[in-house]
Structure formats: C-alpha cells, structure tokens
Amino acid sequence: MPESLLGLLKLCLLALLYLFFARVLWAVWTEVRAVRPQTDTAGAPAGPADSGRDQPRARRGVPGLPHRLTVTDPPALRGNRFELTGQEVTIGRAAGCQVSLPDDTFASTVHARVFGRDGAIYVEDLGSTNGTYLNGMRLGAPAVLRPGDQLQVGNTVMEAA
16 A cells, blocks of 8 residues: 555544544533523523513513423424423433424434423423523523423424413
C-alpha cells in the first residue's frame, strides 16, 4: 500500500475523531446552558410560559387547566389527541407511555411527564437526550402547562387544550 494513501487515511481518521469530540462537546454545552426556570410568588416552579416575555397577552390568564394534548406536527400525526387524566401521563417512544410516539426517533424511550400538583398541571423533562420544549424554550425543571401552550417532544409538537 502506498505511503501517501496511508497518510491520507490517517488524516481522515483524525478528522473523524475531531468531529466526534466536537459533537460530544456540543451535547454537553447544550445541557449546561439549559434554561433554568424562575419561581413564582406561590413557590411553584415557573416555566418559560410563566415568564411573560415573548408570550402573547391572550395566553396569560386563561382560566382552566389543560385536559388534552393535540398533535400539530408532524402532519402525519396531526389531530391525534391524548387525554390528560388526573394521574401522571408519560410521553415517549416506549409502548408503556400513555402518549406513545414510536416513530419519533428524536424522542427518548420515556421522554417527559405531565402531572398535576397544587391545583396546576406541570410538564417535566425526564433527562431526555434532545430535551423537552415548552413554547420554544427548553425545560430545565418542571413548568406549568396552560391551555394554548405548545409542547415539543422530539420532532412531535402538541398543543395543550
């Protein structure tokens, strides 16, 4: 085998190694700079939907609790509804999840959960690789889920109603 070909293969291997380390560092960086929610006056965690910034005025102060999640994206699943019972609801690719997304390869096996506490409905990321987003902001802690909020798990976007 010519020495120039070996040199080229060494450079390709080195480039792949650097790309691998860059990807690992990127994943760590995105986890480190995840949004840390504030606390509201009642002491409950206030998620991105509670910050009041970048939120339409009509969404704030909507009475009532969400009782279902309706898929808005991807188009193949649009309109699918998942009822939010009074119990904890898990979201993920696993068949045991109440909101099962088996075809969403960006969702973790058990990605997130929706649960009730202190008269409110909360959503929490369960340590997923790609994160859970509420109204476009990555969750770092449980956040209040309100009617009209957009919840993204993997590539699936659902609206609370």
